[in-house]
Amino acid sequence: MADQNPSEVTMDKIVSLSRRRGFVFPSSEIYGGLGSTYDYGHYGVLTKNNIRELWFSSMVQEREDMVALDSAVILNPAVWEASGHVAGFSDPLVDCRTCKLRFRADRLEDAQCGRKPSKRPGEFAECDLTEARQFNLMFQTQVGALQDGSSTAYLRPETAQGIFINFKNVLQIARRKPPFGIAQVGKSFRNEITPGNFLFRVREFEQMEMEYFVPPDEAEEWYRYWIGQRLQWYVDLGLRRSRLRVREHDATERSHYSSGTSDIEYLYPIGWQELEGVANRGAFDLTQHTEHSGTKLEYVGQDGERYTPHVIEPAVSIERIFVAMLVDAYDEELVGERERTVLRLHPRIAPVKAAVLPLVHRDAAMVTRARALFEELRRRHMTEYDDSGQIGRRYRRQDEIGTPFAFTIDEQTVEDETVTVRDRDSLAQERIPLAGVAGWLEDSLERPWSSPKGD
Numbered sequence: 001m002a003d004q005n006p007s008e009v010t011m012d013k014i015v016s017l018s019r020r021r022g023f024v025f026p027s028s029e030i031y032g033g034l035g036s037t038y039d040y041g042h043y044g045v046l047t048k049n050n051i052r053e054l055w056f057s058s059m060v061q062e063r064e065d066m067v068a069l070d071s072a073v074i075l076n077p078a079v080w081e082a083s084g085h086v087a088g089f090s091d092p093l094v095d096c097r098t099c100k101l102r103f104r105a106d107r108l109e110d111a112q113c114g115r116k117p118s119k120r121p122g123e124f125a126e127c128d129l130t131e132a133r134q135f136n137l138m139f140q141t142q143v144g145a146l147q148d149g150s151s152t153a154y155l156r157p158e159t160a161q162g163i164f165i166n167f168k169n170v171l172q173i174a175r176r177k178p179p180f181g182i183a184q185v186g187k188s189f190r191n192e193i194t195p196g197n198f199l200f201r202v203r204e205f206e207q208m209e210m211e212y213f214v215p216p217d218e219a220e221e222w223y224r225y226w227i228g229q230r231l232q233w234y235v236d237l238g239l240r241r242s243r244l245r246v247r248e249h250d251a252t253e254r255s256h257y258s259s260g261t262s263d264i265e266y267l268y269p270i271g272w273q274e275l276e277g278v279a280n281r282g283a284f285d286l287t288q289h290t291e292h293s294g295t296k297l298e299y300v301g302q303d304g305e306r307y308t309p310h311v312i313e314p315a316v317s318i319e320r321i322f323v324a325m326l327v328d329a330y331d332e333e334l335v336g337e338r339e340r341t342v343l344r345l346h347p348r349i350a351p352v353k354a355a356v357l358p359l360v361h362r363d364a365a366m367v368t369r370a371r372a373l374f375e376e377l378r379r380r381h382m383t384e385y386d387d388s389g390q391i392g393r394r395y396r397r398q399d400e401i402g403t404p405f406a407f408t409i410d411e412q413t414v415e416d417e418t419v420t421v422r423d424r425d426s427l428a429q430e431r432i433p434l435a436g437v438a439g440w441l442e443d444s445l446e447r448p449w450s451s452p453k454g455d
């Protein structure tokens, strides 16, 4: 049994592990980087794929009231006029005339002045802050060869509008009747004034949004339903319940379109912060697009019943989930004399599900069996074959990327066709028949899992 040595999980430790093990790299690094922009390496891609697939499977595949959509990133700019983003998707910005930095006026207490020793903006006698002005967060671009005002377009700051403008298509072609939802995953872009805290606030992120269209008198009930569903999804994927909470916005905090919003918050190293938002958007979006486009976006039943559905929207980015998962999973402990760093990820989130480790890489009988097992497992799951270095080091490498199971092929395997399975969390080892490993792994990945760090 391992000696527990719980230690604080800081964002720095998460950034350092992510970089060391190739989950996430600072982008454009050889050119000096581009503030708060990141590239995903091999394990980062695998983890992101798992998060996306699990979301899609619970939102679409396992439901009968949902269809998928993949709309364009650059839409007709009229969409953003109608949605209110051109006029109102902005944050208050102040410039410091002395240090030339820019800050969000409503977050000055979290910001640091450019002068050393760093203080809050405004706290030095030399600080010279401008009046706050509204700064629109949408990235502008030009469509086509002409570069005049008529060619101005925007990179979408949310995927949701692509869903609203396709409401009629889905209603007619997928023959849906409220309540039903449209789910979409894709990149969104925001020119955040103060991005930061690793992937928590970035300018380019992958949103997973679902717009659920309901009869107006059922909106409140579905709003509560989706808060419950989404919270449970995180618990089922192993996030500790004590690190999750639901916080309802008061009227002053809500977005212009919302008649009710709750954040599912996670206790990140930077404190309680929004992981996912669930909003009751009412009839705002369909009404706006009806008025601006001239196309009626409403539901008309066979009996002549007619109404503009209300919309419940759970919206999250893969980035926020990614950070929450790594923070929740990160652990350091002393095993004997040695410290080990381990990612206690839910096996379904873990980038690699199994490692196959021949004890002696020059032993032909071991290698033959190990390669055959590797070939068998990799057909179904991400599996790694590692034959380099001491076995302890190989286990440590797998621990750091969160591989839940390692199968070691040793002398005894050659004698009796059994292998050792090592459990990442408990470090327990047991022997099982080589021929049964694939089935054993399948069953183990299906089993409910909860964090050994507690609830």
Ligand code: GAP
Pocket (backbone or CB within 6 Å): 157, 158, 159, 160, 190, 192, 199, 200, 201, 202, 203, 205, 207, 209, 274, 275, 276, 277, 313, 315, 316, 317, 319, 320
């Ligand atoms: N369609 C509604 C909408 O976009 P939002 O609260 O602005 O609402 C939804 O964003 C989710 O998108 C957030 O809960 C968060 O998970 C994610 N998100 C928003 N801005 C982000 C950013 N700059 N970096 C990473 N994730 C972000």
